[in-house]
Amino acid sequence: MPQASWAQTVVKGKVTDANTGDPIPFVNIMLRGTGAGATTDFDGNYSVKTSAPADSIIASYIGYKSRTKKLEPNKSQVINFQLEEEITTLQEIVFDAGENPAYAILRNVVRNKDKNDKRKLTAYEYDTYTKVEIDVDNMSDKFRERKVIKKITQVLDSVERIAGEDGKPILPLFISESVSKFYFRDSPQLRYENILKSKINGLGIQDGTLITQFVGTSFQEYNFYQNWLNIVSKDFVSPIADGWRLYYNYDLTDSVYIGDDFCYRLDYSPRSPQDLAFTGTIWITKKEWALKQIDAAVGRQANLNFIEKIRIQQELEPTSEGPWIPVKNRVLVDVSELTKFSAGMLAKFYTSNKNVVVNKPYEPSFYEHQIVMAEDARQFEQEEYWDTLRHEPLTETEKNVYKMIDTLQNIPVVKTYTDIIKIAVNGYYYTGKFHLGPYISLFAFNNVEGFRLQGGAKTSIEFSNKWVFGGSIGYGFDDEKVKYSGFVQRILSRERWTTASLRVRSDLGRVGIDDESLADNYLFLAAQRFGVFRRGYYFDESRFNFQRELFxxxxxxxxxxxxxxxxxxxxxxxxxxxxxxxxxxxxxxxxxxxxxxxxxxxxxxxxxxxxxxxxxxxxxxxxxxxxxxxxxxxxxxxxxxxxxxxxxxxxxxxxxxxxxxxxxxxxxxxxxxxxxxxxxxxxxxxxxxxxxxxxxxxxxxxxxxxxxxxxxxxxxxxxxxxxxxxxxxxxxxxxxxxxxxxxxxxxxxxxxxxxxxxxxxxxxxxxxxxxxxxxxxxxxxxxxxxxxxxxxxxxxxxxxxxxxxxxxxxxxxxxxxxxxxxx
Known part of the structure; x- marks a missing residue:
């Protein structure tokens, strides 16, 4: 018998998104002319082999254009795919006889929610690894011709390498990794995240303490067993909500083994395209009627502003007590460009959870603070050390992101624009031990003072993490009066937030504007200095304030x-x-x-x-x-x-x-x-x-x-x-x-x-x-x-x-x- 009759064709590779460079899970891989096929795992990897003759390999998945590549028969090889998006929606399915077979599956999913929803556990905890990346994408030709961008791209002459050979170029701004311990208990419902280690690299990041608290798993939790999910401040209906039939069309498209679980694959889309609902695929286990995997996307047709796409991919595993917990999550938020002279933005979040322990709640006092960062969380950023912490290694794309951000930070024009953006966002100009500002109070105009100028400053954490000093001085050119304020604050406890402060000031106010009630509304308080002061008054004030979080x-x-x-x-x-x-x-x-x-x-x-x-x-x-x-x-x-x-x-x-x-x-x-x-x-x-x-x-x-x-x-x-x-x-x-x-x-x-x-x-x-x-x-x-x-x-x-x-x-x-x- 000739050798070709028994030799095998073995193909391995990875499937990624051409726009973002992110792996695409759940992609169907087929060797043309054979019965051999596979599905990519959550990280986009696949492996398939066959002894039958095959000359090409096909990658296909809902929402993407299928791609075909040539094979070299009877040998092992690596073939990677980058798939481009295809804007399609499911058509309404019409059944001539009987009901949609997907409906019986969904009724069983809802009927078994009590068994499968993680909220039914009295407590759970796990080790979690989180990765966040923010990039500039959709860089139009007009955007890339701008002087500032030209200066950047001249230094980053290989910007295309981030998205890959078939992808679109992106410009990385920020990447972070963190390792945490996450705890949850029910009755009373409490949660606590202890951020153990954090690594941050981004433009304009001096300290990273604030951002570290945002990139933990607390902000990446999505539970599709809830009827409504809050994403970017909007409520989206889950495809397995109790009222699923009111919002979605479904199509039972396949049944397949995922690991040891035999699953039904259901594709779904909103009945009304502009509703805050998802399009995608769910995999439901036949035995427990549990959610095994989900791919949920929101496109530009939804009633959202500035959002090109939101995509959530999730893989779940059962706990020892029955309910299922997400073990891997991937979230993508694609922000559209506002004008033809601007670019879009990608925000990518990935979490991996391991070592799950359930139904062992701690005392409520254990959950006293929702997010706590270890004092040495930012002290170990060596790559070799982080290789031991990651649940899986960085991709080549992510390694390039780190290198490119390091290069960007040293470009003078980038430093200048970064400072300008920080002033606009924070309201203060950072100078190390001092913050100058806020800029929103720099000037005003009203019928009492005429034109008013004001400047101020306050100390930063680099000056002291226990004492804060600040003040401002202003002058009205019509009333020819000096206004001033000064304060000192002592932080007595960060664990149970406790402060004591003393403030003195002399200024102009309006009857009815209560500084006590509007203390957090800085924009309103600044805006009320403009216009006609129908009931204006001068005042002097001295105030001592003490506050403590008792529990x-x-x-x-x-x-x-x-x-x-x-x-x-x-x-x-x-x-x-x-x-x-x-x-x-x-x-x-x-x-x-x-x-x-x-x-x-x-x-x-x-x-x-x-x-x-x-x-x-x-x-x-x-x-x-x-x-x-x-x-x-x-x-x-x-x-x-x-x-x-x-x-x-x-x-x-x-x-x-x-x-x-x-x-x-x-x-x-x-x-x-x-x-x-x-x-x-x-x-x-x-x-x-x-x-x-x-x-x-x-x-x-x-x-x-x-x-x-x-x-x-x-x-x-x-x-x-x-x-x-x-x-x-x-x-x-x-x-x-x-x-x-x-x-x-x-x-x-x-x-x-x-x-x-x-x-x-x-x-x-x-x-x-x-x-x-x-x-x-x-x-x-x-x-x-x-x-x-x-x-x-x-x-x-x-x-x-x-x-x-x-x-x-x-x-x-x-x-x-x-x-x-x-x-």
Whole structure:
């Protein structure tokens, strides 16, 4: 018998994406003319052999163009593929007789969720390895002709090597690796990630501590057993959600062994292309009806901005107790180019989980902090050391990424642009031990100060990781007054976040702008320095603040504050309101007060940024803040005794297919008689710009209360309604609804305190009050995502429509614009 009849053709290789260079799992490999075939593993590798004659090999997978390459018969060889994307969607499957056979499989998947969902475990933990890479891609010819890019590509003369011989060139910006220990327990639901080692290489990265906390596995967790998955702040419906039939079409295309598991392969696509739903393939085990593998993609047809594609690939394995846990995850977010002169961006995430232990929960105190980075996490970055930590070795592409980033960091023009971008993002210019800024407060213009210039600085963690010093100085060219602020903060504990700070300042403010309530809204506080100060005032302030996280989610704050009030508008109050005819009229006052505030946010996530602790918000639970304020008369010249009680509840409410709501409930009660600037001034809006924190059809200072309860609510329907209108569908507009309601009032004693004239005999600015039992109500509707940035709101005022004597008629209807950057 001739040797060719028994010699084997053996082919090995790897399949990668031509655009990203990433491996493609689940690709079908066939040797033409034979029955031999294989499927690529999660890392894109395959191996196939045959004794039958074969002259070519084919690689094919849904969403990609098939490719065929020649073989050399009867020998071992390596053949790699790079596949290009093909924009296709599944057509609706029509069955002439009987139901779609995929439906019975999906019913069994839903029926067995309780057995297979990892959330049914009382606890689990595992070792995890995470890799993150960010690149510039889709570099058009016009983009590459720009002077800055030319200077870069002249140095990186082999930029094409990253994506490979058949791929498109990409420019790497950032790559990181981390090794962590991840823990989860249920009842109460708590999680904790201990980042043991981290390696970061990227443009503009000095320290990497903040980024290290973002690249851990905590931000790469996706559970398709949930009905809805939150990705890039949007909620996507899972292809195995309880209501799967409402959202997807399915096609049972194959049955195959994956390892030891016999699986059904189902291809799926959204019933409505613009819904926040996936297109892809799932593999379901026949024995447990569990999710074995999933490939889920969201394309440009979905109602998302700036996103070319999102892709999630996942491989799961059963635990010793039954439920399945992802052992490998790959996530790709492809950000589209905004203009023909710009480029796109790729963000790639990979995680691998090993050594899974289940149903051995620790005490709740063990999960006190959600993300903790070991002190020596960044101390060992040698390549040989990391070879022992990685769950699998770096690819040649990834090794080249490290080399190219090292080269980029040394190009002068790159250093310059990196500094500019960091200033724009952070608001400060970094100089080592100091941060100069913030730039958003550099200048302002208003009717009191005229043109105002301001500069400031604060120390960085390189100066001290326990002490923070900062300050600013400003000058108004019309009022010719110097304004200043200075602070010192002592970080007493990072483990259980504890700080003590002292601040002094002298500045110009507006009645109704509460720095305490708006402390985190830096943009709003900076923007309010512009325009007309209808009720402006100068003030001096000294404040001591102490806060401590007593236990997870609960923070206690105590502050002592002294302030002065010197109005630049016509204002007066009676020193003795019981005898107004003989009473002196006062224009200024001083206060000394103590503030005791409790904040409870059960699942609020924090990360450390140098000497600051940043909140990433809550996932499921509301944020509740209770504040008590007491004023001391006679202390440091203070003029009043008073007590105030304020409560705020904020929550993001997820309604699944109905969109997302944002609720802010606030209530306050002032127990004493005080001049109205010390009461609750409801913030109006007389600009054409919509603002969620204001009442948009209320004039400035129109209503003031000493007791009130308010609701401010926005509901974003995403594409729920307008996606169903044929002409609107392509525009990707989104419907939004709003409601603002205040129940409030003012005691007669506080009304009697207000003088009709100031001490100079000038008529004071009028003040309005809410009637008991009659709320202020404004409701609206609007469209957002016009040209991706513009939002238009139509607001109707439903109450307090009567015109007061000598007062302009209230606005009953208004059209407001706003600009927003949302996905």
């Amino acid at each position: 997870r989610g609960f923070t206690q704050r105590t502050a002592v504050r002294y302030t002065t009030f010197k109005p630049v508008f016509s204002f007066g109050y009676y020193e003795n309101p019981e005898e107004p005819a003989s009473s002196a009229i006062l224009n200024t006052y001083e206060t000394a007060e103590v503030i005791i505030e409790s904040k409870y946010a059960r699942d609020e996530l924090f990360i450390m940024n140098d000497n600051e602790r940043l909140s990433l918000g809550t996932t499921r639970w509301p944020v509740i803040i209770l504040r008590y304020t007491h004023g001391f008369k006679g202390v440091a010249g203070s003029d009043f005794d008073y007590d105030k009680l304020r409560m705020t509840v904020t929550k993001r409410i997820r309604f699944g297919p109905l969109g997302t709501g944002y609720m802010n409930l606030t209530g306050e009660y002032v127990f004493n008689t005080l001049p109205y600037p010390l009461l609750s001034l409801h913030l109006g809006n007389q600009t054409p710009i919509y603002a969620m924190v204001t009442y948009n059809l209320m004039d400035y200072g129109e209503f003031i209360s000493d007791r009130f309860a308010s609701l401010q609510y926005q509901h974003h329907f995403e594409g729920l309604l307008l996606n169903r209108v044929p002409l609107m569908r392509k525009l990707k507009w989104r419907f939004v609804g709003t409601a603002n309601v205040i129940y409030g009032g003012m005691a007669q004693e506080n009304r009697d305190l207000i003088a009709a004239t100031n001490s100079n005999g000038e008529e004071t600015l009028p003040v309005g009050f809410l009637s008991p039992g009659k709320p202020y109500v404004e409701m609206g509707y609007g469209v957002e995502n016009i040209f991706k940035f513009l939002r238009v709101d139509f607001i109707h005022r439903l109450t307090y429509l009567e015109r007061e004597p000598d007062e302009p008629a209230p606005r009953k209807f208004g059209v407001f614009l706003s600009f927003q950057f949302t996905l």
